[in-house]
Amino acid sequence: MTRRFFTDPLGYRLVLASLLIGSVLSVFSTGIQLLTSFNRQKEEATAVFTQIETALAGTLEQALWTFDFDQVNILLDGIASNEDITHVELVSQTGHRWERGAPSEAPVQRVYPLSYSRNGQVTQELGKLRVELTLAAVINNLREQFWVILMTNLIKAYLAAVALLYVVHRMITRHLRTVARHVDNTGDDPALQPLVLDREKRRKPDDLDHIVSAIRQFERRVQNDVAALKSEITERRKSEAQAREALSVRSSFIGTMSHEVRTPLNAILGFLHLIEIDEAVPERQRHYARVATRASQQLLNQLNNVLEMSRLDSNAVSISTRPTDIRRLAQQWQDTTHAAIHFHEKDIEVVLELEPPLREKYELDGARVTQIVTNLTDNAAKFTQSGTILISIRETRDPDTNEPLGGLQISVSDTGPGIDRAQCTQVFERFTQLDTRLERTHGGSGLGLAICLELSHLMGADLTVIQPERDGFTTEFLLVIHSADAPEAQNE
Amino acid sequence: MIKYVFAAILAVTATFAAAQDRVLQVVADDWPPFSGPNLPDGGMSLDVIKAVLERAGYTVETRVVPWARIMDGARNGTVDIVGSLFADAELAKVLTYGDPFYATDIQLLQPVGAGHSYTSVEALRPYSIAVGDGFLYEETFDRADYLDKMVVTTTLQAVQMVAHGRADLTLDSVDVLRHVIEKDDPSLNDLVELVPGTMASQNLHMAVRTDLEGSAQIVADFNATLAEMRADGTLKALLQRHVSDQVNG
Ligand SMILES: Nc1ncnc2c1ncn2[C@@H]1O[C@H](COP(=O)(O)OP(=O)(O)OP(=O)(O)O)[C@@H](O)[C@H]1O
């Protein structure tokens, strides 16, 4: 356990901090002790001044008064014989002067004014006795004491630090460890064992008791919450399964329904076509037949979209890529666009732009890419009144280095009414049609772009509305197929 | 018992010494210029006593010793003759005085310009006077307890106290005063002066221990030779080696 509380980083820091504080305080208290000691010793040393005053001054004054210089000399010798006294100087009013010793360093001195009064007459000044005392002995003594005091204080502080560390470990750290271990072990099953610390119960709970009771409460709450969550998860799973079942039921229903509707609709279209081309049918009835054809085709188109959407929803659509000739595909898209323009009886130019360098083949699911592009060109043909539809194809390149990135980007631009920036993401939502007026004139289900987006996600591509790059164009849809690199062998 | 034995031994020794024409021990205390260890030939008294006794045919040895030792020696026989003495009734009980060989005036000393003059001891009442411890000046003065006397140990101290205004007056033999000022601190000459009027004139004697064998003879020889020397002028020449008349007053 000793090892433990020494290797404990908290313990380390505690030791360091308390050593640091202890050291500072030790130095401080050493200073105070030395100062007190110095003052006491100085007081002791200077006590001799008082002795001189009481013992000698009176007789010295008498001797000076009567010019008894033998006596003066004896007295001064007596004063100077004290080993702490380094210098004694007596100067009398009559111009006589005596000296013992020599001025010393760091002296403490006392000057005694000497005077004499006889028969209560006016006191007469006799001279001045100056006694110097060296504190060298005191300072030496302190110098010797210094290390002893400092070491004692330091040892005291360090022992206190270690003791404190032990106490902290006993009273706090090991319990915190127990708490940590308990929380660790509990993991996600708080039902294990309640947290109990190895300590005596006290009448007045302290912070550790608070922590323990807080953890117990927390665990109880977590237990309840987990139980609640578990039951909720089962609930959700159940309803999810139900929802999935309902969805698949709906999808298959829609699928069947679409199929069931498409077959008779094709038959209707076939017969309407026969009427249209029958020269024997009067022109008026043939016109009706043409209108009916268009309506039916729209209906068919909508059905196709619903069907596609439901296939996507039930994950029935898969992507399979193969080396595909992009030029042939592009040609086909141009033709389809022409057909769509013709269908809408508009006069719009279709421009196909293949930006070199382009390889012959790319790894694509041609049918799905065509489905997306056709949807885009259909929209362009549908919403544009006049002008140009531009189909542009190029390889993806790094914008900085212009290095090919191995992908392909296909954009469809037109000169139609354009799409507000705010609505650029909205158009990809299901059943979204921006302008109700247009919708009325153009028909449609609002599913086209939603299908395109899902398909592009399926093939790992991005489909977005961007600000048209070229002048004169108002709308541009950009399909970026990130990875379209065909294996080398099949390329060349 | 032991006392008597001791006295007997002493007597035998003394007799024996006299028979041998022994060396006379002449001592005086430190009292410049009359006697002192650093004075030429031990000072005036020892110089004169030695010259007189040698001329009278004695062998002498002179020494300067403290007063206490002199009194002791006179009692136990180690001292034969004492020099530098004023006449004193107490001393006369144990010593036989010779004729005086010098007379000195006892005079007061005052700070320069103090303007005192001596009339009587009684008139000194208002003044503080520095006096030597145990010194004998003049009988009336010595006995006058009513005076404000400040006791010091040396004449120099007393002179300095007067010079620095700590005592109004001091007194001594003018020869002593002059000598002290001249030898120890000539600058005092500017600060003090003698008070006009002599308090007393004292004679300077030598005295022989009365119980010394042949003491009467010694005194008689001394007196006779001294008279001769006074007459032929050798005494005057001797005295002038030791005293000067230069000090104020
Ligand atoms: N090229 C375009 N120019 C202007 N608006 C367009 C263009 N393409 C699409 N839109 C707008 O986006 C809406 C959604 O298009 P989307 O193809 O999903 O539906 P739709 O064409 O109306 O019907 P559907 O395609 O199902 O027959 C359109 O109704 C139209 O408002």
Ligand SMILES: [Mg+2]
């Ligand atoms: Mg559409």
